[in-house]
Amino acid sequence: MLELKNTVTMMNSEDYKERFKAEYYQTKIRYEKLKAFNTKIEAARRTEYTATKITMPAHDCPEGLLQEQQTIMGRYLHILELRAVIEGVEL
Numbered sequence: 001m002l003e004l005k006n007t008v009t010m011m012n013s014e015d016y017k018e019r020f021k022a023e024y025y026q027t028k029i030r031y032e033k034l035k036a037f038n039t040k041i042e043a044a045r046r047t048e049y050t051a052t053k054i055t056m057p058a059h060d061c062p063e064g065l066l067q068e069q070q071t072i073m074g075r076y077l078h079i080l081e082l083r084a085v086i087e088g089v090e091l
Helices: 004-011 016-046 063-087
Strands: none
Touching (some): 016 063
């Protein structure tokens, strides 16, 4: 997968399709990182009383808010994917 730094040129492009792709890739990268973080939190919660304990990752934000952010980002990605199909943008 791309890294955020690899999308800078696309974001500065004069071509809206390139900027569109950059926006999608940036959101996807951030979404996947948040999803992985939320999964670690959930795994730690679910193993709290089991023999195999997973360490809770440090976080200052309430878990519910992080999960809500992930849900909304997922919906936004879906909207971008629909637009890409409609507008003929190859992601």
